[in-house]
Amino acid sequence: MxxxxxVNAVTKAFGRKVVLENIHLHLEPGRIxxxxxxxxxxxxTLIKLINGLLTPTTGEIFVDGGAVGPRSKSxxxxxxxxxxxxxxxxxxxxxxxxxxxYEDFDKERAYNMLMNLNINPDEKLKVLSKGTKEKVxxxxxxxxxxxxxxxxxxxxxxxxxxxxxxxxxxxxxxxENASILISTHLITDIERILDEVIFxxxxxxxxxxxxxxxxxxxxxxxxxxxxxxxxxx
Amino acid sequence: xxxxxMKHEMKSLWHYCGVVIICVLxxxxxxxxGVVGTVVANNxxxxxxxxxxxxxxxxxxxxxxxxxxxxxxxxxxxxxMSSDEGYLTHTLPVTTSQHILSKLxxxxxxxxxxxxxxxxFIAVTAxxxxxxxxxIQELTDFLRDLGVFVDxxxxxxxxxxxxxxxxxxxxGIFSMVFSILVMYLSVALGQLVNSHKLIMSIxxxxxxxxxxxxxxxxxxxxxxxxxxxxxTIASTNSEAMTPERIxxxxxxxxxxxxxxxxxxxxxxFFITKYIYERKLNLE
Numbered sequence: 001m002x003x004x005x006x007v008n009a010v011t012k013a014f015g016r017k018v019v020l021e022n023i024h025l026h027l028e029p030g031r032i033x034x035x036x037x038x039x040x041x042x043x044x045t046l047i048k049l050i051n052g053l054l055t056p057t058t059g060e061i062f063v064d065g066g067a068v069g070p071r072s073k074s075x076x077x078x079x080x081x082x083x084x085x086x087x088x089x090x091x092x093x094x095x096x097x098x099x100x101x102y103e104d105f106d107k108e109r110a111y112n113m114l115m116n117l118n119i120n121p122d123e124k125l126k127v128l129s130k131g132t133k134e135k136v137x138x139x140x141x142x143x144x145x146x147x148x149x150x151x152x153x154x155x156x157x158x159x160x161x162x163x164x165x166x167x168x169x170x171x172x173x174x175x176e177n178a179s180i181l182i183s184t185h186l187i188t189d190i191e192r193i194l195d196e197v198i199f200x201x202x203x204x205x206x207x208x209x210x211x212x213x214x215x216x217x218x219x220x221x222x223x224x225x226x227x228x229x230x231x232x233x
Numbered sequence: 234x235x236x237x238x239m240k241h242e243m244k245s246l247w248h249y250c251g252v253v254i255i256c257v258l259x260x261x262x263x264x265x266x267g268v269v270g271t272v273v274a275n276n277x278x279x280x281x282x283x284x285x286x287x288x289x290x291x292x293x294x295x296x297x298x299x300x301x302x303x304x305x306x307x308x309x310x311x312x313x314m315s316s317d318e319g320y321l322t323h324t325l326p327v328t329t330s331q332h333i334l335s336k337l338x339x340x341x342x343x344x345x346x347x348x349x350x351x352x353x354f355i356a357v358t359a360x361x362x363x364x365x366x367x368x369i370q371e372l373t374d375f376l377r378d379l380g381v382f383v384d385x386x387x388x389x390x391x392x393x394x395x396x397x398x399x400x401x402x403x404x405g406i407f408s409m410v411f412s413i414l415v416m417y418l419s420v421a422l423g424q425l426v427n428s429h430k431l432i433m434s435i436x437x438x439x440x441x442x443x444x445x446x447x448x449x450x451x452x453x454x455x456x457x458x459x460x461x462x463x464x465t466i467a468s469t470n471s472e473a474m475t476p477e478r479i480x481x482x483x484x485x486x487x488x489x490x491x492x493x494x495x496x497x498x499x500x501x502f503f504i505t506k507y508i509y510e511r512k513l514n515l516e
């Protein structure tokens with residue numbers, strides 16, 4: 001099967017500080033990947049590199065065989081770990097914005113999700129709570145029929161009651177041939193949806209395996225294995 | 234994509250520059266009414282209060298319009314390219330050139346609106362003052378003097394006056410575009426620093442404009458020397474400093490400034506593009 005994302009020997013340094021070192025990653029279509037690791041392990045940096053928000057110090061990244069650029073950005077739907085919309089905009093403005101630039105954006109899907117979460121699209125973002133803004137961001141990201149969804153902490157800021165809805169939203173809105181790369185600390189919440197996991201520690205890959213293999217070979221859940229690998233002494 | 238980017242850019246810029254334009258519009262109406270009221274009332278006591286107030290308000294309008302829009306343009310560029318909003322900007326499926334050009338074209342339209350408004354504001358104020366103090370005669374005299382001035386200029390330039398005016402307009406447009414590109418370059422350089430990006434952008438802007446100022450002066454001196462204009466200026470012989478030579482010298486200065494602006498403008502564009510393409514640092 002052709003690779004959707006190839007991260008080839010990527011190293012990223014900020015000045016003398018090496019944040020990622022010799023990372024190799026191969027994502028195939030139709031799978032859900034968990035990018036897991038403690039704070040400062042380099043998850044967000046790796047995600048930014050994949051999305052072209054940072055450039056690798058060394059190494060290469062390919063999305064569907066092409067370098068990171070306008071084409072790869074049209075294939076990836078990215079949810080950052082922070083709010084990035086201008087506060088004066090309404091959700092309607094954002095929907096127009098997304099549908100103008102992303103050919104794969106499904107307006108109807110977006111409005112359905114907004115309705116399910118009782119979010120008024122006419123309200124300006126500045127009057128919405130932080131959690132609601134995060135939901136709006138997720139809705140916009142998941143309303144695209146993208147090839148790869150890269151979600152950085154998608155459930156980090158929302159209440160536990162909404163997490164299931166969000167995870168169901170993620171699962172229910174991606175196409176069979178698309179893949180998802182999710183970075184999170186809340187492993188228990190997302191474990192049920194993951195096919196594969198990648199553990200990062202101090203900027204290096206310490207494990208890359210299928211969730212079923214972990215359960216079969218280690219006799220542990222991903223959460224248990226995570227706690228064991230990243231135990232704080 | 235460029236048109237779509239421009240559409241959203243114009244809308245976004247309105248949230249920064251629109252406030253400035255609306256405030257200036259209101260202030261202008263107050264100013265012009267104040268001018269009319271003061272001239273018509275012609276009261277000494279009122280004049281003591283109104284004249285300094287109107288002078289202050291007039292300068293405030295000019296300053297807010299000149300710097301307010303420029304600040305809005307620079308701040309909008311910073312917000313969308315180097316701050317958290319950059320996460321959206323830089324993940325759109327468009328090229329960096331399209332981003333910069335769409336912002337440049339949209340910003341130019343707002344700056345141009347500001348310049349045209351400023352010209353109209355000054356002209357209206359002058360016409361009101363002349364009309365109220367001297368009546369139609371004053372206006373007629375002014376227009377006649379203006380015609381004489383244009384005729385004088387025409388004598389000393391070796392190109393048609395219309396072309397000379399076009400040259401000035403082109404110069405003005407290039408100057409406007411150039412100043413925007415310098416702001417963009419400053420913001421791009423500022424984002425290379427990991428912290429205090431906004432302050433660093435201002436520092437870079439100060440440095441770049443100072444360097445350009447020095448280079449323009451040096452360039453003008455060299456060109457002037459080549460044309461012998463410098464010798465004319467330095468000469469104590471007053472006959473050597475003819476209006477024709479002064480006009481020729483001015484044209485030389487304009488040409489040098491234009492060449493420097495185009496050169497630096499292109500440089501600023503490509504360096505900004507390179508930084509956002511290769512050195513993007515959204516930390």
